[in-house]
Amino acid sequence: MFVVSLNYKVPLTEIDRLQAAHVEWLKACYADGIFVASGPKKPRTGGIIIAQCPREVLDARLAADPFAMANAADYEVIEFLARMTTAGLDTFREA
Incomplete structure (x- = not known):
């Protein structure tokens, strides 16, 4: 499993311009079963994505994220093993 931390590199006006395309990209990743959770950081300096898929995927x-294609955000990818989960997230637990 992966935690992805996005950090914006451009003003929020540029992020807002790209937001609709970014949301469509997120929806496609959820539909393909790749993303588990996502949302903006507070304060709004970037976002967080939880993903479960092979690293190359x-x-x-x-x-392909519109933010990446516009060089509007940097991405830090952290891999971890979800050894423990809350009830309801058991399918994400890893051995």
């Missing part, structure tokens, strides 16, 4: 998807 994640890297390809992140490269």
Whole structure:
């Protein structure tokens, strides 16, 4: 499983211009079963994505994010093993 931390590199006006395309990209990643959760940071300096897929799939998807294509955000990818989960997230637990 991966935690992806996005950090905006451009003013929020540029992020807002790209937001609709970014949301459509997110929806496609959810539909394909790649993303588990996502949302903006507070304060709004970037976002967080939780993903479960092979690393090469994640890297390809992140490269297709409209924020990445516009060089509007940097991405930090952290891999971890979800050894414990709350009830309802048992399917994400890893051995």
